[in-house]
Amino acid sequence: MSVLLIAEHNNKEVKPFTFNAISAASQINEDVHVLVIGSNSEEVAKSISQVPNVKKVINVNNPIYENYIAENYTSVIIKLSGNYSHIICSANTFGKNLMPRVAALLDVSQISDITKVISEDTFQRPIYAGNAFATVKSNDKIKCVTIRPTSFDPAPTSGGSAEIQNGDAAEATEITKFIKKEEIKSDRPELGTARVVVSGGRGMQSGENFKLITAVADKLNAAIGASRAAVDAGYITNDHQVGQTGKVVVPDLYIAVGISGAIQHLAGMKESKVIVAINKDGEAPIFSVADYGLEADLFDALPKFLEELNKLNTIQK
Amino acid sequence: MKILVAVKRVIDYNVQIRVKEDNSGVVTDNVKMSTNPPDDNAIEEAVKIKEAGKAKEVVAVSVGEEKAQETVRKALAVGADRGILVKVNGVIEPLAVSKILKKIVEKEKPDLVFMGKQAIDDDCNQTGQMLAALLNWPQATFASKIEVKEKTLEVTREVDEGLETIEVNVPAIVTCDLRLNEPRYASLPNIMKAKKKPIEQISAGDLGVDVKSRIEQIKVEEPPKRKAGIKVASVEELVQKLKNEAKVI
Helix, strand or coil: CEEEEECCECCCCECCHHHHHHHHHHHHCCCEEEEEEECCCHHHHHHHHCCCCEEEEEEEECHHHCCCCHHHHHHHHHHHHHHEEEEEEECCHHHHHHHHHHHHHCCCCCEEEECEECCCCEEEEEEHHHCEEEEEEECCCCEEEEECHHHCCCCCCCCCCCEEEECCCCCCCCCEEEEEEEECCCCCCCCCCCCEEEEECHHHCCCCCHHHHHHHHHHHCCEEEECHHHHHCCCCCHHHEECCCCECCCCCEEEEECCCCCHHHHHHHCCCCEEEEEECCCCCHHHHCCCEEEECCHHHHHHHHHHHHHHHCCCCC | CEEEEECCEEECCCCCCCECCCCCCECCCCCCEEECHHHHHHHHHHHHHHHCCCCCEEEEEEEECHHHHHHHHHHHHCCCCEEEEEECCCCCCHHHHHHHHHHHHHHHCCCEEEEECCCCCCCCCCHHHHHHHHHCCCEEEEEEEEEECCCEEEEEEEECCEEEEEEEECCEEEEECHHHCCCCCCCHHHHHHHCCCCEEEEEHHHHCCCCCCCEEEEEEECCCCCCCCEEECCHHHHHHHHHHHCCCC
């Protein structure tokens, strides 16, 4: 049997985590089919067909899919589900919203947010905000699995030439209507995939002070993160939140500034390769996960840090 | 309008989780338990809608062990009118919970069902969406703003790219984000009053729902430990270490 992977896209471009999900899918079974549900989404189907791990692309194209509505996606997936042993997508807000609706209609107990494929029915996943890891085996006939994108490398995006097949649309839902999406545009790398992340917490004391973080992030070509405390205090918008209920990031370098390190925040960043903590409270829990801790007032340390970085002049872009 | 709110009893979010030595799970004995945090937001929102005169009754329901009664009681103390406890022993998967909740919905006939978007114990993020599927109701997940209209809800959702607004027909399921509101604390008089509010107890068996686990938990392990880091004395030292030792800048 084959794996059906649900692509995330905006009808023009494939969202990057789809490629991470494709590589997880091909660890489960080599026969990976990718389902693109969209409107005028031919370009999306075409770019996915070039992923060498993909054996087939099913393109379901209809104006009713111009905006992603889980109810609409679900009907299409259910119609195709009989041909598959696994249905997979990323465990980001796209997949978290979608997969349980599919799983319930198939009467399947979903496995959420896996970080490792052990065999085609056994997976590892974090529980309790990553404070424990469970190894679980699914006994359902079809396995509905969401994957933690940052735990799998993205699949290569060129070299393949999978067949693109057109699929049928399902009935459009009338119970849910899309109204609008307010996307926050930025020239920075995306938080979920950035090589460097600089995050601020409650210690920043104001939104205005985040300009200190911005300056360092500019220099390092980094994404900007934040703790929930900083978001709740209104210093920065929610799409920057790193943690159990925000985004999970695994950059090469994570710099936590004025973040105490609540369990919920650590859940979102403690797998980062190198962690730096700058905090004036030497007892802050963030230091327990930091490779390099600097006990200092961030308002002194950040400008100095930028100055030292400027001296280096070797920042990789 | 009537609102049903599902609440779950979980290990308190401040407790340091310990894995059992035999790797069969995490230690729950003598550990502080609380309401799953976003479920508090779900109750708060329902109570606020009632206070605004847009709902007549708020019913809190929990699926779990006998002690989950405390969780229902807490919901009553912050403004829910009455409670339901569906008793189940041991681990219960979101699919089974959603099947139980479906039975409760059929019995209670609420217009809206609210719950937290995710439980902080199993981190599944499934029950609301599953219940919506089983009822063929619309789902508004990860809600950070809810506006009650004539026969619809306008819900702002927290998504990866920012915010999304959708309109769902009533009846509907809403799963709540922590940013939806600031849950109130129960006052002492309200805690006392809550003791007199009724909690109906039902056993899952009586509802005719199969709650058997579909997923086998093979083992639970500690996360890999990070090797201990060092403290640096100055910004200069930090930058040197990042450049020459960690080689990340």
